[in-house]
Amino acid sequence: MRKIFGTDGARGVANVEITPEVSLRIGVLIGKIFYGNGPILIGEDTRLSSEMLRYAVLTGIISTSVDATVGFVLPTPAMSLLTRKTGNFSASIAISASHNPIEFNGIKIFDKDGFKLSDEKEEFIESALLKEIERSPVNIGRVFFDDTLKDVYVDHILKRFPLKLDHLKIAVDTAFGATYYTTPKALTELGATLSPINDTPDGHRINVECGSTHPQVISRHTVNAGAHIGISHDGDGDRVILSDENGRIVDGDDIMVILGRHFKKKGLLKNNTIVATVMTNLAIENALKKEGINFVRAPVGDRYVLKIMLEHGAILGGEQSGHIINLLESVTGDGLITALSVLEVMIEEQKPLSKLVEGLERFPQILVNAKVKDKSVVNDEKFKKFVSEVEKELKSGRILIRPSGTEPVIRIMVEGDNEIKIRDIANKIKEFLEV
Helix, strand or coil: CCEEECCEEEEECCCCCCCHHHHHHHHHHHHHHCCCCCCHHHHHHHHCHHHHHHHHHHHHHHHHCCCCEEEECCCHHHHHHHHHHHHCCCEEEEEEECCCCCEEEEEEEEEECCECCCCCHHHHHHHHHCCCCCCCCCCCCCECCCCCHHHHHHHHHHHCCCCCCCCCCCEEECCCCCCHHHHHHHHHHCCEEEEEEECCCCCCCCCCCCCCCCCCHHHHHHHHCCCCCEEEECCCCCCCCECCCCCCCCCCCHHHHHHHHHHHCCCCCHHEEEEEECCCCCCHHHHHHCCCCCEEECCCCCHHHHHHHHHHHHEECCCCCCCCECCCCCCCCCCCHHHHHHHHHHHHHCCCCHCCCCCCCCCCEEEEECCCCHHHHHHHHHHHHHHHHHHHCCCEEEEEEEECCCEEEEEEEEECCCCHHHHHHHHHHHHHHHC
């Protein structure tokens, strides 16, 4: 069996790699890790396979004499927040593959403090999946069902963001995913007029040509709806990409600048530091440094961003993809919290989103994926030599090549001052890998 735990929990093709059998065993091992500390919360996204995997994980947990509560469809960040804020659960599990295609699914695990399970505990689960597991012949955990937890999550966020949005029209794309209820509910409660799309999940369309991985959709809809701002989530709601009123796409890099500047003005930017990733555009780094903000890069993956944030005592970090961690509010990325944070800046500074991103330019950056059978090809000396040669064609800029932590692809990023040249270089590398 291939390694199934990556940068964001266990993930793979549902019913092929993430099977009911594997999911049940993961549930057993999670139960053993948290045995004696209280019930475990389980939530899921809207994929057709999520309910099947939920029952498998649930069965595994209760077989270890641990109680479980099913919260049904919940955004992944809600799992973290509910575990940390209510104190009712020893851990939580999100059945989701986030932004990945419909055929994928996964299992993310959070501890009682809302943090993703440590690498060490994930490695323990991975290593024990094929081993014999002892069970009690008598004691079985109980199962509880609670469909109110989505409202508990929304209510908590509304208490923190008591904004008046009655003057705003907001376009919303929930990607047929887990935020289909929570984000519209929160924005409506705050008085906003909504223009929602992709908000009726059926199990088959999550992330399909919509959501934060297809930002042109919210850009177009925001303009067509005459909205002041557009909000676009991925399938599990830990990301958000925005559109300003003119259709300009505002990604995670832009959002970090918006929030970083505002937090600094208010004296909230601890250690005057923002943590981004190796993917963040050089122009963003320069913009933050001009504001007198320290800029630190982390490997791609929110767990690594959080790790570097904690090491540097930073409260703000994130990824270009729209995964923003704001430790003033949560210990994981939360698309709804991020969107409300930007709306709060718009209100307090009395500026439209277009003004908040005015002057934020980018160096041309090309991102392509090469499909490969073996991701270790990036360590091949012949490949390294090839990259070194094409890199000489760049007068200024950089090339970043990394295996995806969740998909069978190599991600290629080329950044420089000539878009035609960097596109050519990116395609050369892609062709080399796919031969």
